[in-house]
Amino acid sequence: MYPEYMNESIKKVEQTRPQRLELAKKHGKNVFPGMGEQERADILAKYHPDYKDDALRELRIGPNKGDKIINEVVDIMESYPRDYPETFDLNKVDIETDILIIGAGSAGLSAAIEASNTDAEVLLITKLRLGDSNSMMAQGGIQAADQADDTPVLHYLDVIGGGHFDNKPELVDALVMDAAPSIKWLEELGVMFDKNEDGSMMVKSGGGTCRNRMHSTRDYTGAGICRVLRDEVYNRSDKIKCIEYSAATELILDDKGQCAGAIIYHLESKQYSIVKAKTVIIATGGFGRLHIRNFETTNHYGATADGLVMGYRAGAKMMFMDSVQYHPTGAVFPEQIVGFLCTEKIRGLGAQPVNKDGELFVYPLEPRDIEASAFIKECENNLGVTTPSDLRGIWLDSPLIEELSGEGTIEKNLPAMLRQFQRFDIDIRKFPMLVFPTLHYQNGGLEIDANAETTIPGLYVAGEASGGIHGRNRLMGNSQLDIIVFGRRAGRNAAVKIADGIQLGELSLKHVTNYIKEVNELGIDKKHISPIVLPDYIPDHVKAKQLSSEFQGTLF
Amino acid sequence: MDVKVEMIIVYIGGELFQVPEGSTIIMAMEYAGFQLKKGVGCREGYCGACATVYREKGDYKLKGSLACQTVVTDGMTIAMIPFVPAEKPLYDLNDLTPDVGTFTQLFPSVFRCVSCNTCTKACPQDIEVMDYVQALIRGDIAKAADISFDCIRCGLCALRCPAEIVQYNAGILARRLYGKYLAKRSPELDERLKELEEGKYIKEIDELNKMPHDKLSEKYYSREIKIS
Numbered sequence: 001m002y003p004e005y006m007n008e009s010i011k012k013v014e015q016t017r018p019q020r021l022e023l024a025k026k027h028g029k030n031v032f033p034g035m036g037e038q039e040r041a042d043i044l045a046k047y048h049p050d051y052k053d054d055a056l057r058e059l060r061i062g063p064n065k066g067d068k069i070i071n072e073v074v075d076i077m078e079s080y081p082r083d084y085p086e087t088f089d090l091n092k093v094d095i096e097t098d099i100l101i102i103g104a105g106s107a108g109l110s111a112a113i114e115a116s117n118t119d120a121e122v123l124l125i126t127k128l129r130l131g132d133s134n135s136m137m138a139q140g141g142i143q144a145a146d147q148a149d150d151t152p153v154l155h156y157l158d159v160i161g162g163g164h165f166d167n168k169p170e171l172v173d174a175l176v177m178d179a180a181p182s183i184k185w186l187e188e189l190g191v192m193f194d195k196n197e198d199g200s201m202m203v204k205s206g207g208g209t210c211r212n213r214m215h216s217t218r219d220y221t222g223a224g225i226c227r228v229l230r231d232e233v234y235n236r237s238d239k240i241k242c243i244e245y246s247a248a249t250e251l252i253l254d255d256k257g258q259c260a261g262a263i264i265y266h267l268e269s270k271q272y273s274i275v276k277a278k279t280v281i282i283a284t285g286g287f288g289r290l291h292i293r294n295f296e297t298t299n300h301y302g303a304t305a306d307g308l309v310m311g312y313r314a315g316a317k318m319m320f321m322d323s324v325q326y327h328p329t330g331a332v333f334p335e336q337i338v339g340f341l342c343t344e345k346i347r348g349l350g351a352q353p354v355n356k357d358g359e360l361f362v363y364p365l366e367p368r369d370i371e372a373s374a375f376i377k378e379c380e381n382n383l384g385v386t387t388p389s390d391l392r393g394i395w396l397d398s399p400l401i402e403e404l405s406g407e408g409t410i411e412k413n414l415p416a417m418l419r420q421f422q423r424f425d426i427d428i429r430k431f432p433m434l435v436f437p438t439l440h441y442q443n444g445g446l447e448i449d450a451n452a453e454t455t456i457p458g459l460y461v462a463g464e465a466s467g468g469i470h471g472r473n474r475l476m477g478n479s480q481l482d483i484i485v486f487g488r489r490a491g492r493n494a495a496v497k498i499a500d501g502i503q504l505g506e507l508s509l510k511h512v513t514n515y516i517k518e519v520n521e522l523g524i525d526k527k528h529i530s531p532i533v534l535p536d537y538i539p540d541h542v543k544a545k546q547l548s549s550e551f552q553g554t555l556f
Numbered sequence: 557m558d559v560k561v562e563m564i565i566v567y568i569g570g571e572l573f574q575v576p577e578g579s580t581i582i583m584a585m586e587y588a589g590f591q592l593k594k595g596v597g598c599r600e601g602y603c604g605a606c607a608t609v610y611r612e613k614g615d616y617k618l619k620g621s622l623a624c625q626t627v628v629t630d631g632m633t634i635a636m637i638p639f640v641p642a643e644k645p646l647y648d649l650n651d652l653t654p655d656v657g658t659f660t661q662l663f664p665s666v667f668r669c670v671s672c673n674t675c676t677k678a679c680p681q682d683i684e685v686m687d688y689v690q691a692l693i694r695g696d697i698a699k700a701a702d703i704s705f706d707c708i709r710c711g712l713c714a715l716r717c718p719a720e721i722v723q724y725n726a727g728i729l730a731r732r733l734y735g736k737y738l739a740k741r742s743p744e745l746d747e748r749l750k751e752l753e754e755g756k757y758i759k760e761i762d763e764l765n766k767m768p769h770d771k772l773s774e775k776y777y778s779r780e781i782k783i784s
Contacts, residue, residue, distance in 0.1 A: 028783065028784055029783055036777065037773060037777060128605070129597070131603070132597045132598070132603050133603075136597075136598060136602055136603050137598045137600060137602040137603065145748070146742070146744050146748040147744055148747070151757060152752075152757045152761060153757055153760045153761060153764065154779065156764050157764070157775060160764075160772060160776070161773070161776035165769050165772055165773060169764070169766075170765065172764075173762075173765055176761070177757065177758075177761065180745060180748045180752060181749060183745060184745060184749060187739070187745075188736060189649070189735075189736070190731065190732025190733065190735035190736040191735050192701060192705070192735040193735070193742075195739060195742065198740065199739070199742050200743065200744055201742050201744065201745065205783035205784070209783065210779050210782065211783060212783050212784060217705075218705060218706075220705070220706065222602070227728060228728070228731075231728050231732065232649075234644055235646050235647055235648065237646060298600070300597060300598045300599075300603070301596050301598065302597075335578060336578065336580050336583075336627060337600070341600065365783075415705075415706055416601075416602070419601075419682065419706075420600075420601060423601075423625055534591075534592075534593065537583075537586040538586055538587075538589055538590075539586075539587055542589040545589075546589065
């Protein structure tokens with residue numbers, strides 16, 4: 001339940017609700033004017049966290065040397081490896097496979113399924129369990145232009161405009177043209193999309209979309225897709241080998257510079273193994289658990305950007321690592337779920353963001369970076385509500401949904417959201433939700449081409465770990481789409497490359513040796529180690545007493 | 557605003573620890589010094605990795621929950637269950653039919669249900685688990701798919717079931733059968749796929765690929781917004 005002192009503000013929200021309801025009935029989502037290009041640029045420059053003076057710094061190592069990128073990403077790039085190349089005898093290969101897929105969210109699972117349709121041997125590894133990923137947590141939807149009033153051309157414009165026209169065109173092209181076929185593929189695998197009586201797709205709008213294009217499976221869209229893919233991978237156990245609780249810590253190249261496998265590390269037994277593979281697909285997801293600028297995050301426990309580090313050390317270039325996506329609506333109350341994602345579908349269904357006085361201050365469905373900046377602006381101007389633990393937020397007026405579309409709409413369309421808040425005695429059908437932007441998504445990543453391949457032959461990247469598709473800002477529902485589109489492309493193309501014939505030379509970790517030399521020259525403290533593998537939330541006073549070597553470094 | 561945090565006692569795996577009041581079980585374990593590798597996942601109630609059983613002070617009942625979604629109480633005894641060793645039959649969805657026969661063949665245990673409702677009581681998602689098991693017995697795949705929809709595969713139902721049913725694995729099969737065979741097809745989707753196969757949008761998209769920023773921007777900001 002909300003503390004008593006918030007009642008006054010909640011009352012104001014209730015007081016303005018009838019007027020706002022009228023507005024919505026009359027103008028749909030257009031209850032507040034949208035921003036033009038200049039206005040967008042101004043609000044970003046003034047309020048978006050990426051634009052703060054100390055958000056970025058120059059990276060001093062590797063292929064992007066000299067670029068100004070996110071501080072916390074510089075930290076993990078200017079770090080030593082977990083173990084030194086001379087520790088490993090690359091002549092003693094533990095596992096040999098055709099395709100090694102690192103990461104088992106929907107991108108990795110899609111890649112595995114596609115690759116298993118060929119003769120290729122597939123090994124899928126994950127540091128947690130199959131399916132444990134941000135993919136599983138996505139709520140709102142997956143975009144695809146399959147309605148009569150929509151086209152891939154309009155979808156393309158939305159993607160590239162939302163990304164401020166920086167996106168790599170060939171990737172946008174692939175994304176929007178593969179969208180409808182991806183929905184078909186998922187449906188054939190048994191994904192239960194929300195549908196109308198006649199079988200047509202129930203579609204909603206999202207921030208920055210010009211048509212209703214958001215397909216969903218209630219508000220468990222990520223899970224609705226990911227658990228089907230996981231089940232399919234289980235069923236193909238004769239063709240897809242899986243190893244869980246094993247993190248890849250370094251890529252292996254061959255003496256010709258082709259990607260040739262990875263060092264993997266089993267979290268429980270602490271054993272390292274050498275995996276030799278003709279092609280490698282990085283599907284390790286993003287960086288939410290780096291808690292950039294100390295933001296709370298919506299992300300999975302494993303979102304520590306391991307693939308980004310491995311790929312970069314091996315020589316793959318990064319794109320757009322100067323930008324972070326803050327989802328406009330993260331919970332700030334109750335305390336136990338601070339940072340928790342309140343899906344954009346809530347606004348898609350008609351909930352409006354209002355300030356402490358119950359006033360509208362922004363078009364509810366601007367692209368995420370714009371919407372988030374508007375929320376931050378409102379709070380910096382003291383028009384937000386402060387929580388008992390000193391966080392600030394604005395109201396997302398969820399009761400409006402049922403006033404607009406009738407009783408039962410929330411239970412039917414937002415069961416996860418309703419349940420989450422009910423666990424803490426807040427009924428979102430009756431009370432608004434207190435929200436503030438939360439760290440959500442890595443807009444950039446390792447640069448790929450339309451085949452999902454990097455500049456390193458045989459190294460593919462799919463999903464959040466890749467960069468270029470979304471420019472500097474991704475729209476809702478395009479991540480669920482990109483993990484399927486590029487996961488499948490990576491799996492297929494890796495298999496084609498193998499069928500065409502790959503001759504691996506001698507395995508090598510020279511790239512790591514050279515990287516260490518550069519890190520040394522920068523005079524970096526030896527305590528800085530990456531990939532991080534898992535975050536650490538043990539409090540300092542306990543940490544200070546954990547003296548065994550296991551607890552030194554960034555993780556163990 | 558300054559809030560003083562009270563400390564309470566919990567027993568993690570039977571051992572006593574002092575942790576801040578208001579913590580979730582996951583937060584309490586981390587506060588106590590556990591570096592979690594298993595039994596932790598999304599931390600938002602979506603992945604089912606953190607199934608946990610606990611008993612509250614003075615209560616004889618063993619309760620199940622998600623560690624990331626449950627707030628500790630004073631005197632609570634906690635045991636995490638990071639893995640459930642349950643059977644998962646393998647199948648090719650293309651070879652199956654959406655009827656009771658599929659379940660007789662792949663999940664014979666479903667028909668052993670004694671209607672005790674223990675599974676429903678064990679479910680941290682408040683799913684009427686027994687009801688969907690009963691729907692499967694009746695061959696009502698659509699109903700089973702609908703009721704089981706919010707399942708996150710934490711495994712607590714199967715762990716408590718006296719009939720050794722693996723409800724969640726039967727649930728995902730019901731949903732996949734529904735999605736593939738029973739849900740009506742979308743005519744618009746098929747129409748769009750046909751257009752794409754005919755190459756309808758290739759030329760226009762190709763023009764966008766080559767368009768300079770100012771032209772693209774003009775096109776973007778002048779596009780008609782038709783959403784509801």
